Amino acid sequence: MSITEILNKVGPSTLRPFENPQGPQAQGSGTLTHEEIKLLLAAEGDDKKLLFDKALQTKLAHLDNYVHLRGLIEYSNICTKYCLYCGVRCKNLKVDRYQLSDEEVIEWR
């Protein structure tokens, strides 16, 4: 399968695979297979340009020509959960815990 054929499959459902009631692995409706995704990620030269052009078309269709920035304020590192990958999980007693006051959040620019 060529890069062009793969890119022609790409549609809105590919952008939001978890909204597809059949799940992200479902075929059709623009959903890509793992093999197709691997081919796209390995694209070089003209194929890479096609991929980037498709990405730009998709961005312009859904987000217009803007850069969207998001930021977060780490308000606190106090947590009652125990996610194994997380350094601030509740049972890590070596972490210095903090919580910002409302005033500190407002001042933090």
Ligand code: SF4
């Ligand atoms: S343990 Fe870490 S990742 Fe899990 S909920 Fe708490 S802060 Fe979030």
